[in-house]
Amino acid sequence: MQPGSARGGAWEDQRGNCARVMLPMSGDDSANSAQGETFPVKGRVWAVLLLGFCCWHSGFLIASIVPRQTGDGKKGSPALNLYRTFISGDQHWNMFETLPLHRSLDARIEVDDGKGGWATLGSVMPGFTPYPSPENARYYNLFYRIMLNAARSPYFGAYLRRTDGLLRARYGSSITGHWALVVDVECMRPLHDSRRDGVPYVPATGYFDAANPGGVPR
Amino acid sequence: MRPISEWLRFPVRLLFRREDERIYAVVRIGFAAVALLNLISLWPDRHVFFSDAGMFDAEVARAQAESVYFSIFAFARSGAAVTFCMVVTALALVLLLAGVAARLAAFWVLVWHLSYIARALPATTGWDMVLRSFAVLVLVSPVGKCWTLPSLLSGGAKILPALVSGHGLVLMRLQVLVIYWQTVLRRFAMPDPNYWANGEFMSYFLLSHHARWPGPWVLEYGGLLTFATYAAQAAEAAIPVLLWVKKTRWWGILLGFSLHAGISVFARDLGLFFLAMMMTYPAFLRTGDIEAVHGRVKRLLARGGSPDR
Numbered sequence: 001m002q003p004g005s006a007r008g009g010a011w012e013d014q015r016g017n018c019a020r021v022m023l024p025m026s027g028d029d030s031a032n033s034a035q036g037e038t039f040p041v042k043g044r045v046w047a048v049l050l051l052g053f054c055c056w057h058s059g060f061l062i063a064s065i066v067p068r069q070t071g072d073g074k075k076g077s078p079a080l081n082l083y084r085t086f087i088s089g090d091q092h093w094n095m096f097e098t099l100p101l102h103r104s105l106d107a108r109i110e111v112d113d114g115k116g117g118w119a120t121l122g123s124v125m126p127g128f129t130p131y132p133s134p135e136n137a138r139y140y141n142l143f144y145r146i147m148l149n150a151a152r153s154p155y156f157g158a159y160l161r162r163t164d165g166l167l168r169a170r171y172g173s174s175i176t177g178h179w180a181l182v183v184d185v186e187c188m189r190p191l192h193d194s195r196r197d198g199v200p201y202v203p204a205t206g207y208f209d210a211a212n213p214g215g216v217p218r
Numbered sequence: 219m220r221p222i223s224e225w226l227r228f229p230v231r232l233l234f235r236r237e238d239e240r241i242y243a244v245v246r247i248g249f250a251a252v253a254l255l256n257l258i259s260l261w262p263d264r265h266v267f268f269s270d271a272g273m274f275d276a277e278v279a280r281a282q283a284e285s286v287y288f289s290i291f292a293f294a295r296s297g298a299a300v301t302f303c304m305v306v307t308a309l310a311l312v313l314l315l316a317g318v319a320a321r322l323a324a325f326w327v328l329v330w331h332l333s334y335i336a337r338a339l340p341a342t343t344g345w346d347m348v349l350r351s352f353a354v355l356v357l358v359s360p361v362g363k364c365w366t367l368p369s370l371l372s373g374g375a376k377i378l379p380a381l382v383s384g385h386g387l388v389l390m391r392l393q394v395l396v397i398y399w400q401t402v403l404r405r406f407a408m409p410d411p412n413y414w415a416n417g418e419f420m421s422y423f424l425l426s427h428h429a430r431w432p433g434p435w436v437l438e439y440g441g442l443l444t445f446a447t448y449a450a451q452a453a454e455a456a457i458p459v460l461l462w463v464k465k466t467r468w469w470g471i472l473l474g475f476s477l478h479a480g481i482s483v484f485a486r487d488l489g490l491f492f493l494a495m496m497m498t499y500p501a502f503l504r505t506g507d508i509e510a511v512h513g514r515v516k517r518l519l520a521r522g523g524s525p526d527r
Binding site for chain 1: 226229230233234260263265266267269271272273274275277278279281282283284285286288297332338340341342343344347350351354358385388389392393395396397399400401403404405407408413414418419421422423425426427428429432433434436437440486487488
């Protein structure tokens with residue numbers, strides 16, 4: 001027996017007597033409004049438009065089953081891009097396609113205090129608040145996408161430049177070149193290596209500043 | 219030659235077949251509830267993600283748009299303005315939940331989803347995209363009167379539900395099909411090392427940042443996790459088909475629930491993804507299902523409340 005299966009006999013009995021039936025292609029405006037429908041189609045023109053939209057969107061969705069290549073510089077037709085922006089969305093479904101090969105991400109800003117030590121600030125703006133711990137999916141996505149992704153995002157350069165500006169406002173212009181965004185992660189090792197010695201992770205640290213969004217060697 | 223009405227008959231029959239309006243009501247309520255939970259989860263970080271003082275440069279966000287940059291946060295740039303937009307959105311979601319001015323509320327909810335995704339694209343997640351896709355489909359679907367606050371206040375339990383056009387449900391079902399099947403197909407084209415193809419995905423996933431209990435214990439269950447990798451892909455391919463076929467839809471719901479609940483248990487912080495996917499499943503209900511579920515619950519309650527038990 002199917003889970004939750006049951007007969008809809010009562011409903012079938014009621015259907016014959018149902019008084020509130022909408023016929024979307026009937027064009028019978030008086031019938032629709034008289035029966036209290038809130039459906040927006042109130043005439044043949046609207047019904048044909050709705051049919052056209054539904055047919056187009058159905059076709060678009062079916063065509064979207066096969067993944068399209070993105071990020072290759074091809075912009076596509078402007079009308080289709082507008083449709084994607086406002087109606088369909090990008091239809092780029094890559095659930096768990098990319099596998100972040102690390103864990104325990106932490107990001108902070110270290111500022112040279114001029115006395116041989118480093119002061120630490122949080123990496124989250126506004127207010128240089130700390131990177132959340134335990135972190136949530138959005139913060140992780142944010143930092144992973146703008147920092148650790150191979151093709152670093154223009155967001156990252158803008159973030160570093162703004163951080164520099166805010167630090168200059170706080171510590172003076174000499175701070176430029178004397179601070180770094182420090183990112184600690186534990187990178188995953190290949191599974192066969194991990195299985196051999198039981199060590200799944202290797203720690204790694206990256207240093208970035210406004211002049212070196214690709215990383216500062218230390 | 220056939221008249222045009224003949225040619226139109228097939229799509230009309232397919233798209234405008236009459237369905238119980240309460241199915242739309244379940245989808246609307248589920249969508250609004252999950253979108254509201256999502257909004258609540260975003261609330262503490264609203265200035266970080268959406269204001270000009272936050273993490274994302276507004277000009278970069280504009281430049282990253284594929285064609286047009288559309289976001290209310292192009293105008294609502296300060297912390298206070300962002301807060302105001304979110305309060306308005308919360309109100310719209312409550313109205314949608316209650317079925318009051320539902321079309322207008324659904325329109326604003328779509329604007330909200332377009333806006334925050336465009337403004338903070340790097341911080342978006344899979345469930346944002348599911349909600350965004352359904353925001354359009356809820357907007358173009360019949361609203362109906364059943365299971366709305368006004369009908370409840372006017373003794374709505376006695377109102378006979380209407381049969382309305384099923385076009386919204388067809389589009390929702392297609393959307394769910396695209397989500398699952400494109401996900402599966404995309405993995406075939408992944409460059410090496412393709413962890414989905416070689417069966418190592420689950421091992422890496424359970425060691426990664428996403429895992430609730432990452433640690434060396436994962437390394438001991440390689441065979442089982444290889445099986446789980448392939449089983450998850452088979453489930454993703456099967457779920458939309460099972461959901462769509464009338465006889466197997468309950469099995470589809472059970473399989474989908476198990477898959478997404480499993481992800482939520484073993485992954486950290488993906489509860490909203492589970493809810494967003496579950497919110498899409500009522501679109502596969504059929505006319506008569508609401509009665510059937512209602513009857514079953516009533517029988518269960520009656521049995522549980524009987525004195526001989």
